[in-house]
Amino acid sequence: MVEPNRTLLDVLREDLGLTGVKHGCDDSNCGVCTVIMDGKAVKSCSVLIGQAEGTKVTTIEGLEGENGLHPLQQAFIDHFAIQCGFCTPGMILSAKALLDENPHATEEDIREAMHGNMCRCTGYKKIIEAIEAARDEMNAQA
Template sequence: MKQRKELNVNGKIYEVFVEPWRTLLEVLREELHLTGAKMGCDDGNCGACTVVIDGKAIKGCLMLVPQAKGKKILTIEGLGSGENLHPLQQAFIDHFAVQCGFCTPGMIMSAKALLDEKPDATEEEIRSGLQGNICRCTGYVKIVEAVEAARDKLAQKSNPL
């Protein structure tokens, strides 16, 4: 049976009317039309659907809508705009960390949660932190490079001296 649910996504409260067994990913894409999170496998292995929930990187296909109750959900659409890109988004462009782009939103959201938690993450920590996100195009080299560049940029911002 469909139920009324509230979701806090990108700072806005949405009311949706869905079956409680719907995944967060399905509801983001089909009800809220936020299609930045992608479905690559639907079993939690590829990471293309990663969103940030209360500061943690979560795979949208592994969370049911009722589990998102009362939580703050951030998707790629809420991270930055064309005029005001998040340093991770800018770094992914500058360092050619994007190829087909299907993994990109999930990859950036995982990296965002990682850098929020560990602003000085080392290359090893970035590799461990992002290992749940698969990319078949880049061999990950430029993604690591981009995350490191964003990390340094964010450190500059928080410590302008």
């Protein structure tokens, strides 16, 4: 049994070995701990494990499909939207939650959705370009 006062972040990393979700600020400001819970991007450092009971949680490890990388993962590579990579899983999951909800998201929509994700290494231009490219690829496949 998992203690109910533990965070989703801690259980994912420590108990399940899903280290793609990162530990950053502990107060929902940086976004490196972002996961998708029931279709919404959430900061796992602020979710108690009891709040996640009965929900579907997706981490970066759950994105790769039978045909390889998810289009967002590939776009981040192709558009050089990665530097150190620490923030990348949270960025990709925030973008995925947005595009799942709004497949035709505008640049403004993307910027708004990414507002809670910080990157200290690179500017956000390449990240936005990667998300737009993935959006276009995903819409072409639909």
